Amino acid sequence: MNEQQIINKTIAFVKEMLKGAEGGHDWFHIQRVFSNAKLIAKREKVDDFVVSLGALLHDIADSKFYDGDETIGPKEATEFLVSQNVDSVIIEHVVEIIKNISYKGGNVKRTFSSIELDVVQDADRLDAIGAIGIARCFNYGGFKNRTLYNPETLPNLTMTKEEYKKNTAPTINHFYEKLLLLKDKMNTRTGRQLAAKRHQFMELYLKQFYAEWDGEI
Numbered sequence: 295m296n297e298q299q300i301i302n303k304t305i306a307f308v309k310e311m312l313k314g315a316e317g318g319h320d321w322f323h324i325q326r327v328f329s330n331a332k333l334i335a336k337r338e339k340v341d342d343f344v345v346s347l348g349a350l351l352h353d354i355a356d357s358k359f360y361d362g363d364e365t366i367g368p369k370e371a372t373e374f375l376v377s378q379n380v381d382s383v384i385i386e387h388v389v390e391i392i393k394n395i396s397y398k399g400g401n402v403k404r405t406f407s408s409i410e411l412d413v414v415q416d417a418d419r420l421d422a423i424g425a426i427g428i429a430r431c432f433n434y435g436g437f438k439n440r441t442l443y444n445p446e447t448l449p450n451l452t453m454t455k456e457e458y459k460k461n462t463a464p465t466i467n468h469f470y471e472k473l474l475l476l477k478d479k480m481n482t483r484t485g486r487q488l489a490a491k492r493h494q495f496m497e498l499y500l501k502q503f504y505a506e507w508d509g510e511i
Contacts, residue, residue: 300343304347304374305350308324311354318430318437319434323421323430327353330421337483340410344384345410348388351367351388355370387408391414395411398458416489419476423476424495427492427496428473434465435468441464443503449471453471477493
């Protein structure tokens with residue numbers, strides 16, 4: 295099979311894996327990240343095949359839906375790519391992207407570096423901010439039955455990886471614990487440019503939210 299055939303097979307595999315997934319982490323999330331990654335990659339010197347596979351497979355088994363188990367995604371991706379006779383060097387690269395892409399509280403250093411990881415991570419982070427990021431944030435909060443906002447529960451910016459995983463704070467807190475921090479954590483020039491616009495939208499949204507919460511408008 296050529297690379298495009300493998301990408302097509304990967305798309306079908308991911309769609310099947312994510313049937314019935316929570317709305318912020320479903321196939322459409324993957325599709326958006328895939329599109330973001332291709333857009334960013336146009337301005338970077340990357341292995342497009344690795345970027346495509348990394349974007350498509352990065353969230354096939356998000357640990358937050360598997361009791362925090364971070365081994366399932368890499369394992370499923372490895373087994374699938376081996377079944378498609380993908381070169382072992384490419385498989386290893388894609389698996390490292392999957393292992394290192396997530397935010398994990400922002401206080402955890404990556405154990406692997408590549409421009410392909412930079413591109414896919416930026417693409418994934420773009421989908422966590424802006425209008426879609428806001429929608430995903432509240433969708434997941436509803437999925438977990440979390441309070442929208444509680445002025446008495448302040449954001450925690452010093453969480454460990456485990457504390458971040460177990461966090462049950464109101465949804466608005468997540469803006470301060472992750473979403474508003476992503477603009478300054480982008481890896482690529484294109485990612486930074488796109489993130490700036492989405493970040494500004496979130497700031498406007500929060501201003502409106504608090505004004506409505508306080509009955510000012």
